[in-house]
Amino acid sequence: MTYRLFGAATIAALAFGLQPAMAQAPIKIGFISTFSGPQAAIGEDMRRSVELAKEHLGGKMAGRAFEIIYEDDQFKPDVGKQRSEKLVQQDKVNFVAGYIWSNVLLASLKTVTDEGDTILISSNAGPSQIAGELCNKNFFSTSWQNDQTPMAMGAYLQGKAVKSLYLMAGNYAAGKDMLAGVKRTFKGQIIGEDLTKWPDQLDFSAELAKIRAAKPDGIFIFYPGAHGVQFLTQYAQAGLKGQIPLYQVFSIDAITLPQQKELALGTMGAQEWVNDLPNDQNKRFVADFRKKHGVFPSFYGAQSYDSIMLIASAAEALKGDLSSKDKVRAELKKANFKSLRGDFKYNTNQFPIQNFYIQEAVKDAEGTMTLKTVATAVKDAKDPYYEKCPMK
Amino acid sequence: MDYLLLQVLNGVQLGLLMFLLAAGLTLTFGIMDLVNLAHGSLYMMGAYIAWTFVGWTDSFVLGALLALPATFLLGVVVEMVVARRLYARDHLDQVLATFGLILFFNELVRVIWGPAGKSLAVPAFLNRTVEILPGVPYPAYRFAIIVVGAVVAVLLAWLVARTRLGMLIRAGASNRRMIGALGVDIELLFTLVFGLGAVFAGLAGLMAAPITSVKIGMGDDILILAFVIIVIGGIGSIKGAFVAAMLVGQIDIVGRAFLPDFLKTFLSSAAASSAAPAISQVLVYVVMAGVLVWRPTGLFGQRA
Numbered sequence: 001m002t003y004r005l006f007g008a009a010t011i012a013a014l015a016f017g018l019q020p021a022m023a024q025a026p027i028k029i030g031f032i033s034t035f036s037g038p039q040a041a042i043g044e045d046m047r048r049s050v051e052l053a054k055e056h057l058g059g060k061m062a063g064r065a066f067e068i069i070y071e072d073d074q075f076k077p078d079v080g081k082q083r084s085e086k087l088v089q090q091d092k093v094n095f096v097a098g099y100i101w102s103n104v105l106l107a108s109l110k111t112v113t114d115e116g117d118t119i120l121i122s123s124n125a126g127p128s129q130i131a132g133e134l135c136n137k138n139f140f141s142t143s144w145q146n147d148q149t150p151m152a153m154g155a156y157l158q159g160k161a162v163k164s165l166y167l168m169a170g171n172y173a174a175g176k177d178m179l180a181g182v183k184r185t186f187k188g189q190i191i192g193e194d195l196t197k198w199p200d201q202l203d204f205s206a207e208l209a210k211i212r213a214a215k216p217d218g219i220f221i222f223y224p225g226a227h228g229v230q231f232l233t234q235y236a237q238a239g240l241k242g243q244i245p246l247y248q249v250f251s252i253d254a255i256t257l258p259q260q261k262e263l264a265l266g267t268m269g270a271q272e273w274v275n276d277l278p279n280d281q282n283k284r285f286v287a288d289f290r291k292k293h294g295v296f297p298s299f300y301g302a303q304s305y306d307s308i309m310l311i312a313s314a315a316e317a318l319k320g321d322l323s324s325k326d327k328v329r330a331e332l333k334k335a336n337f338k339s340l341r342g343d344f345k346y347n348t349n350q351f352p353i354q355n356f357y358i359q360e361a362v363k364d365a366e367g368t369m370t371l372k373t374v375a376t377a378v379k380d381a382k383d384p385y386y387e388k389c390p391m392k
Numbered sequence: 393m394d395y396l397l398l399q400v401l402n403g404v405q406l407g408l409l410m411f412l413l414a415a416g417l418t419l420t421f422g423i424m425d426l427v428n429l430a431h432g433s434l435y436m437m438g439a440y441i442a443w444t445f446v447g448w449t450d451s452f453v454l455g456a457l458l459a460l461p462a463t464f465l466l467g468v469v470v471e472m473v474v475a476r477r478l479y480a481r482d483h484l485d486q487v488l489a490t491f492g493l494i495l496f497f498n499e500l501v502r503v504i505w506g507p508a509g510k511s512l513a514v515p516a517f518l519n520r521t522v523e524i525l526p527g528v529p530y531p532a533y534r535f536a537i538i539v540v541g542a543v544v545a546v547l548l549a550w551l552v553a554r555t556r557l558g559m560l561i562r563a564g565a566s567n568r569r570m571i572g573a574l575g576v577d578i579e580l581l582f583t584l585v586f587g588l589g590a591v592f593a594g595l596a597g598l599m600a601a602p603i604t605s606v607k608i609g610m611g612d613d614i615l616i617l618a619f620v621i622i623v624i625g626g627i628g629s630i631k632g633a634f635v636a637a638m639l640v641g642q643i644d645i646v647g648r649a650f651l652p653d654f655l656k657t658f659l660s661s662a663a664a665s666s667a668a669p670a671i672s673q674v675l676v677y678v679v680m681a682g683v684l685v686w687r688p689t690g691l692f693g694q695r696a
Binding site: 035036037038040041044171176190193194195196197200202203205206207209210212213226229230233234237238239259 | 394395398399402405406502507508509511514519520521529531532533534603604605607608609613645648649652661665666668669670673
């Protein structure tokens with residue numbers, strides 16, 4: 001009897017206790033990334049950057065607390081979709097952010113934006129389909145469309161003495177976009193092209209032998225994370241380093257450099273964000289990140305930080321009231337926040353219109369491998385698919 | 393010509409790695425009649441154990457040499473605790489139990505080594521190229537894999553063809569009830585064979601590690617190829633496993649190196665480069681189906 005009474009009292013107390021708390025229930029943000037397997041280092045870098053954003057915001061958006069629920073996609077589209085479903089249906093999050101991989105994002109998109117009517121902010125993946133015909137009012141990007149970064153690289157190579165290129169990428173949504181991108185701006189000869197099994201193939205011996213025989217002026221690759229480390233190692237082991245120069249997108253970054261070390265030295269790449277961009281918010285982000293973790297943040301992290309700051313900007317503008325999705329979308333679309341890459345505007349398909357820079361892998365004064373901006377490749381670039389997007 | 397030689401060597405290197413994995417599998421299948429899906433887990437454990445020993449000893453060779461007896465012991469323990477209880481059961485029970493072992497080992501690795509995976513560096517003295525012909529460089533580490541793989545293949549051939557243990561293995565593969573009746577300690581033989589298979593799988597895993605990185609589930613994908621190899625070669629036949637592994641190695645390289653150019657002769661460049669990886673992935677299965685139609689017991693299969 002006493003037990004029952006106690007139970008009833010607890011329920012009542014909980015019910016009353018929860019009443020005021022409900023009014024300021026925390027804003028919930030789901031964050032999908034890869035936290036296990038060989039690509040887990042990328043997920044960890046994103047998590048650290050999101051936590052830093054939370055710290056810089058003092059744990060609050062417009063006075064409301066917010067919580068981040070991290071979910072592991074295990075680098076698999078089906079798992080990513082299922083985790084997205086869990087975030088939307090079970091956790092009832094206000095936003096879903098993250099997504100490293102284009103194939104994971106494509107598998108999860110409808111679950112979040114259509115079935116769940118939840119706003120998705122991609123912190124990395126930018127498949128061409130979502131920039132074009134599949135564009136969605138609930139989808140925003142704080143990264144880029146896949147074609148854009150290789151387009152910047154292609155434009156840079158076009159101005160150099162590179163007459164012929166050999167292209168290599170993983171055989172999945174992003175890999176195809178990347179090769180399509182470089183071909184849009186590089187008008188020299190494409191001497192050969194390989195799409196390798198993704199993500200299983202880490203042995204590039206057959207392809208490297210083909211490159212040796214084809215004798216191109218340069219090799220262009222797209223191998224993110226662990227694959228980039230393997231490619232550089234095998235490229236050097238095959239004796240091609242110093243003979244055929246390498247040009248890359250997303251294959252040399254702050255996460256892979258500690259393993260690639262001198263092998264990466266002098267290699268050129270393109271990116272919309274570099275750790276040495278001179279704006280105040282970026283200086284603070286990079287300095288605080290290094291102080292905390294002892295390593296440089298990567299572009300994955302910078303874009304994830306931006307995703308949280310974009311959400312915060314909308315929450316601030318609406319004074320913490322996220323009940324109207326139309327208003328939230330309208331505020332997000334203004335991109336009214338201090339992005340680490342500098343200010344940008346949203347295009348009609350809700351991808352950023354932004355600059356891209358050429359960066360070189362160098363050793364800094366302390367002997368640490370890092371990336372340095374050497375040129376601005378393109379300014380205020382729009383992706384090549386936005387006209388196919390029905391949203392105006 | 394140089395190009396062709398390089399690609400053939402790449403195929404041989406891949407084939408030898410696959411042979412090491414398939415040898416143990418074909419022995420356990422052929423002699424104990426055990427479908428061991430967990431063979432890929434031994435491959436993974438070999439890589440993780442080697443990673444740990446390399447960290448302790450600061451030497452790749454020393455770490456690898458220590459990892460081999462460790463994987464042998466692991467194989468023996470798995471045989472005595474789990475596999476032994478499965479010989480008399482039917483294949484479905486074996487598949488279920490050894491699939492459970494895969495889950496167990498993947499989780500064990502997650503607990504001990506964490507979810508992130510490890511990278512094992514190529515030893516410094518092999519981190520260069522060797523000239524196999526004047527002006528034709530080849531990565532020294534891959535060349536070392538070929539040498540080690542070939543030596544092990546020769547040793548294994550000698551073991552099976554010339555020693556008493558090999559005689560018992562061959563006898564077990566053709567009629568295991570009979571050698572039991574002849575008074576051979578069949579339990580001990582089975583334990584030894586299982587341990588031997590584990591060593592070969594572990595060796596394959598640790599040699600592949602610097603090329604493909606050490607990760608959870610690394611043996612699961614390659615295990616399917618190993619099964620294809622023992623089916624093509626004939627279950628229980630070491631010679632068959634060797635020939636089939638060489639064949640599969642070359643098919644994989646042909647699919648990657650020559651198929652795209654071949655497809656480009658009648659397809660558009662874009663279509664060819666995205667179709668080639670897909671076709672090369674199914675090529676080995678097509679060959680397997682062809683072999684099974686022509687020879688239902690595999691190239692060197694004994695049993696009807």
